[in-house]
Amino acid sequence: MTDPRSGSQARIRQALQGGGGSPQVVPYLMAGFPHLDDTVGMLLAAQGAGSALVELGLPYSDPLADGPVIQAAGQRSLMNGMTVARALGQIRTARAAGFTIPLVVMTYLNPLLRMGLGDFAGQAADSGVDGVLVTDLPLEEMGAIGEAAAHYGLAITTMVAPTTPDSRIRRAGELATGFVYCVSRTGVTGSSAATADEGPELLRRARMQTDLPLALGFGVRRRDQVLALTGLADAVAVGSFLIERAGEGSDPARAVAEAISQLRG
């Protein structure tokens, strides 16, 4: 038997590095958005459209790293009654319904602290979560959740940004057990115009410092942006664009599946 931690780690690595050609598409979806019960259908639709892995956002009232689209989606999800425990229940339901690709939960520290980091890690692993990314938890503070995650076999994803020096990127690679998330520009999610795209340069620097899969995110909405990262990123995370699509029509699962297919070309 492999230990459960290397299980999640291997699943994530295989999913993200299995593509060969152009980068894998990793959708970011908000649990409980647009409606509380849309999560399971959207997860299955994302898998059906060929996603390698899904990042599932758990809403927080004060998301410092998110732009207007994801802020509004999180606010709506909270108003719909979403909680960490509910989201984990929905993930469990999705697993029972045939959702098999890796799932990484992306959120902020305070809701997890409130539940208790150990309890969260245990319940998440038990519900079928493979990894966790906590946006406001810097490398220096990773210890507490790192221990809990390791104990329950959850992978940890760390973030690096264009402002991160090489020595810190190396540290981010050492602390991560899933993949390293590279933020393409200084800014918040969804901001494609405010600042320059520094993604390719960051990916080149990150590749020198770690062997883990590299996912690039923030501001990606088109197939040509995905193609331009071929050979640089293992995966491209797409959030605000998909959330906009999910929020528009009457069938969010279908809207998300179509948008993912479009991004995959």
Added chain:
Amino acid sequence: MKDPGRLLVTDPPALGRYGDFGGSYVPETVVPALGELVEEAKSALADQSFLDELSSLLRDYAGRPTPCYFAARLSEHAGFPIWLKREDLLHTGAHKLNNALGQLLLARRMGKHRIVAETGAGQHGLATATACALLGLPCVVYMGSEDIRRQAVNVAKMRLLGATVEAVDSGSRTLKDATSEAIRDWVTNVRDTHYVIGSVVGPHPYPWLVRTLQSVIGVEARQQMLAQAGRLPAQVVACVGGGSNAIGIFSGFLDDPEVRLLGVEAGGRGAGPGENGASLNLGSPGVLHGASSFLLQDQDGQVLPTHSVSAGLDYPGVGPEHAWLNSTGRATYCVVDDRQALAAFHLLSRLEGIIPALESSHAIHQAIGSRPDDGGPVLVCLSGRGDKDLDTVLTEAAGD
């Protein structure tokens, strides 16, 4: 007064920790900038020419030292002596300028070309806009649309001074949301922008940096009490929003164990969720805006809306050093509600001819009800003046 504008400079706490509180919980993009800020602030505060420039600005531009005033008629009303540290007389009308001037000099030293700030009551936005005009730097102030409505005069002043005031419509449209939006701007423009946070909150090194810049209040007040009252105060009282005026005045007396330190939180209209701003009294430990402290949150760790008649206390968090002083018992924290603060606002106006800020009015109410055991003097931080609050007070009076 010896050395007006003198600060109490300490080493920053390791990793920004005050016991279990503090730290730095922010997106990776700004982590390197916070590291630089720690180093730059340490070097500036160890540089005599930086300190000299700051203290001459504090004296000649801002009007320090501010007086320590024996409030005779208020004392007679209370039945024991009450002294007021007159931060309301500082240029721009509140203690906030002590911090803004220091951080602007620091921003210039770091070569930053642009300033962002958040504001609640508008006093910190006004102070930052003023310091930016003085140093010729562009300034963007984020302010909740609810606060823009209730603090219209300060908005007009900031615009006169050349600042851009950005309305924030998310969440509760008050200080919490303005702070989040200012941090998002900083995350986006971190390479050329300095974020001037307005209180002893936020990620390390801000709680330490703002405390150091506000310590001028406590350093002066201690000397003034010894010189004018002939003794230390039995008790020091200050209102606590994020906690900068309180830490500023407390810092002068922390090493005097016989001086009781009393912080006053906003009781708003009641103890229920969303009705107050009393993070230490009615909140629980958590992480907000980059620091671990006490905050008002629901059972799922979502931050609650808040209410206070005073915009500057209408905030769900509190500085980590206060959370620590509360847990060690060195300072105690109590709650004063809207109605009590409004009554104190009128009382001080009538008895002393001083119209206090609604924030400071909370401290006034607490002070007159807290007779020290030895009957000794009580020192109140009168953090600001009440001109900005006239609309609110007149509306409240009409509503009663």
